[in-house]
Amino acid sequence: MRTPPMKIVVLSGGVGGARFLSGLLAAKAPDDEITVIGNTADDIWLFGMRVCPDLDTVMYTLGNGIDPERRWGRTDETWNAKEELGAYGEETWFGLGDRDLATHLIRTKLLHEGVGLAEITARLCERWQPGVRLLPMTEQEVETHIGVDGADGIDTIHFQEYWIRLGAKVPVRELEFRGAEAAKAGPGVIDAIHGADLVILPPSNPIVSIGAILSVDEVAEAVRTTKAPVVGVSPIIGTAAVRGMADQLLEGLGIEISAGAVARHLGARSTGGVLDAWLVDTSDEAAVVSIEEAGIRAKAVPLYMNDDATTAQLARDTLAFA
Amino acid sequence: MRTPPMKIVVLSGGVGGARFLSGLLAAKAPDDEITVIGNTADDIWLFGMRVCPDLDTVMYTLGNGIDPERRWGRTDETWNAKEELGAYGEETWFGLGDRDLATHLIRTKLLHEGVGLAEITARLCERWQPGVRLLPMTEQEVETHIGVDGADGIDTIHFQEYWIRLGAKVPVRELEFRGAEAAKAGPGVIDAIHGADLVILPPSNPIVSIGAILSVDEVAEAVRTTKAPVVGVSPIIGTAAVRGMADQLLEGLGIEISAGAVARHLGARSTGGVLDAWLVDTSDEAAVVSIEEAGIRAKAVPLYMNDDATTAQLARDTLAFA
Numbered sequence: 001m002r003t004p005p006m007k008i009v010v011l012s013g014g015v016g017g018a019r020f021l022s023g024l025l026a027a028k029a030p031d032d033e034i035t036v037i038g039n040t041a042d043d044i045w046l047f048g049m050r051v052c053p054d055l056d057t058v059m060y061t062l063g064n065g066i067d068p069e070r071r072w073g074r075t076d077e078t079w080n081a082k083e084e085l086g087a088y089g090e091e092t093w094f095g096l097g098d099r100d101l102a103t104h105l106i107r108t109k110l111l112h113e114g115v116g117l118a119e120i121t122a123r124l125c126e127r128w129q130p131g132v133r134l135l136p137m138t139e140q141e142v143e144t145h146i147g148v149d150g151a152d153g154i155d156t157i158h159f160q161e162y163w164i165r166l167g168a169k170v171p172v173r174e175l176e177f178r179g180a181e182a183a184k185a186g187p188g189v190i191d192a193i194h195g196a197d198l199v200i201l202p203p204s205n206p207i208v209s210i211g212a213i214l215s216v217d218e219v220a221e222a223v224r225t226t227k228a229p230v231v232g233v234s235p236i237i238g239t240a241a242v243r244g245m246a247d248q249l250l251e252g253l254g255i256e257i258s259a260g261a262v263a264r265h266l267g268a269r270s271t272g273g274v275l276d277a278w279l280v281d282t283s284d285e286a287a288v289v290s291i292e293e294a295g296i297r298a299k300a301v302p303l304y305m306n307d308d309a310t311t312a313q314l315a316r317d318t319l320a321f322a
Numbered sequence: 323m324r325t326p327p328m329k330i331v332v333l334s335g336g337v338g339g340a341r342f343l344s345g346l347l348a349a350k351a352p353d354d355e356i357t358v359i360g361n362t363a364d365d366i367w368l369f370g371m372r373v374c375p376d377l378d379t380v381m382y383t384l385g386n387g388i389d390p391e392r393r394w395g396r397t398d399e400t401w402n403a404k405e406e407l408g409a410y411g412e413e414t415w416f417g418l419g420d421r422d423l424a425t426h427l428i429r430t431k432l433l434h435e436g437v438g439l440a441e442i443t444a445r446l447c448e449r450w451q452p453g454v455r456l457l458p459m460t461e462q463e464v465e466t467h468i469g470v471d472g473a474d475g476i477d478t479i480h481f482q483e484y485w486i487r488l489g490a491k492v493p494v495r496e497l498e499f500r501g502a503e504a505a506k507a508g509p510g511v512i513d514a515i516h517g518a519d520l521v522i523l524p525p526s527n528p529i530v531s532i533g534a535i536l537s538v539d540e541v542a543e544a545v546r547t548t549k550a551p552v553v554g555v556s557p558i559i560g561t562a563a564v565r566g567m568a569d570q571l572l573e574g575l576g577i578e579i580s581a582g583a584v585a586r587h588l589g590a591r592s593t594g595g596v597l598d599a600w601l602v603d604t605s606d607e608a609a610v611v612s613i614e615e616a617g618i619r620a621k622a623v624p625l626y627m628n629d630d631a632t633t634a635q636l637a638r639d640t641l642a643f644a
Contacts, residue, residue: 045425048370048434078402084424088449098420100408105369112370127410 005031007226009196010132011041011220013209014054014290015071016235016305018061020202023108023130023311025062027319031270032287036130037219039204040117041144041177044160046094047085049104050111053160054209055136056103056122063128063194070191071180074099086215094113113166118187121164131204135192137213140183147174159208185218193222198322201232201275205246206262207253214274224269232266233314233322234259237303252279260287277321279314331550332454333533335361336376337393337628338557342524345633347384347453347470349641352491356454357514358617359541361526362439363459363466363499363534366482368416369407369424372433375482377443377458378425379465385450396421415487424584440509455515458561459535462505466530469496494574497529497539507540509629515544523554523597523643527568528584529575536596544593553644554588555636556581559603559625582609591616599643601625619643638643 009030010021024034038317039054047301053072060066060074077097086092096104098186098286103124125134126221143161149172156176181300194200201210201286214220223230241247247257255265259280267273274297280287281303291298299321305311330350332343339358361376375394382388382396389395399419408414418426425446432442439458447456468479470492478498484490515521523532532554536542545552558581562567569579571628577587581602591597597618602609602627615618620644626632 003323048430049427074406076402078400078420080398080400081403081423081427084421085427088424088428088446090424098400098402098423099406100419101403101423102412105371105403105407106410106412107368108332124410167634211597 005029006197007033007195008198009035009192010200010202010215011037012058012202012209013204014057017202017204018058019060019305019311023315024318025314027311036132036134037189038134039137039212039214041142041219042121042159044158049108051104058134059125059128059130062130067126073097086144092244093123093204094160123306135187135188136218137189137219138183138186138216140179142177142179142183145178146172146175168248172249175253178211180215185216190218190222193226196226196228199223199226199228199230200318203233203235206235207249229322230269230274231277231318232275233318234262236262238283260291262293263296264294279318279321326592327518328356328519330520331514331605332522332524333532333535335526336379337528339524341627341633343384344567345637347496348634349637358456359459359511359535360456361531361534363464364481373426378427379448380456381452382503384452384454395419395620397451416482418618457510458504458508459511459541460508460538464499464501464505467498467500468494486513489571494571497575500533502537505538507538512540512544515548518548518550520602521545521548521550521552522640525555525557528557528569533601545596549601551644552591553599553641554597554639555601556584556625558584560605569591580612581606585613585618586616592617601640601643
């Protein structure tokens, strides 16, 4: 029995975080308030438009606008603009759907009018009513860039190019959150973290989603110092990412692909990290002891979000563990 | 029998000019070269994209990409981005088709990279192969603005808003080619006009197409001084525009809606105008005498471009008259 209402903050990337959030919305008490700090480091300028894949995936998923098969982009989507870009000889590795374009066009128009990304996101959410307050981690441009093997040493490319065009199939040699050093937390972000009753790191990519959000010093500092407990859900089950391609990134950065290694990478708050507690899958129960030795409470519960029921149960387990 | 090949320059707006040009391509000798000076004064910024309706209508029409029913926009077009813009509460009076968007996105991207509109248009035409050299009248932004009755005097709105949103159904009180005073002719425009063997003013809107092109002083001066004859085709038959809504504009500016009045408005080159000769419809044969009295050779031929055959015949009549 929880009273009074909880203020829950979730640091989220795209698909995995959005899925967890849909479960959290089902699991929370009616008056609980959820604030999402969304990753913006995989945002990209494409054809003069500012595309924010993670913010949009959260917004569309929670607003019932997401394509349920792909888990990104819009329902009833068409791809005629993209087909035409290809006919003009332009690169079309990024999935720009016709319906999705409207979101990018409005965002870009408002950016050019001087409106901040937080306000823009709030206005877009007026349509989608995602049931959460969705805040960009920063309003400055932070972009994840990946160093890959090139003809003459390391070629640095935008994360999206690595992720989508190259299908994350080449070794990662370097990773940079370009712009992070100068970036400030977005409007409302610090207050939300400091005012939270619970901070959750959902099973988003630990490097390019959670790691990217924490690359903004102000945000990481707030997570390290908030009075709220910080509970994470492992994005790794066994030796593979639950969804997405987090494993390739971990491997490239020399981090073992396991629930325990990711927990230790994020670190215990008692030793300067960001975690108080960490949920691993029941199949990884053996890792609990070593995670707790690192100063992080740990517990094994079913992590697969196969359907609405298991997703909501994972959210309930997360709330209960906190 | 014409030898050697002719260099033909056509000052063109959108639908009417493009239709005439398709006939001219059918009527010309194989080695004749056509350069089109395209109107850019109805260009508009929409959602951060630079939209050039007349350039695109010429390009799509001559490149077989135009919707044959609407006579503007793309074949097999869908409107999902536009539908979504509406769902977000944005204004959607302008017909932004999904396929068409690709053209605007590429143009805008290149503009932001510092590429000039003439070079951009040439690159877009590499795909469409319109069979003409298509040159923007200027690379500076000239925009036609229309003064209409507002609550507190005259409201000035972009031509597209008057034309499309208001359906040209309100009285025109003022007309301004904003930016024209400072605009230079686009790359290649002056050389094309001075090097022409024939300059044609097709049945485009005499005010917002032909008039807009001539609002750039350098262009008007070149048309006045070229050694080539300048032949115009009346966009008015009887007391109405052949297509489009030119009549409302003429009325608003106090110009009689007749083939003769438009000829006199454009004026004889011998008296500082831009016309040597003017074709009127056979139904307007009675106007020939008064037009010739104004110093402009005139002839009556069938002007309706009902199909490919009549359109090509009009082009042949124009070449023959010159």
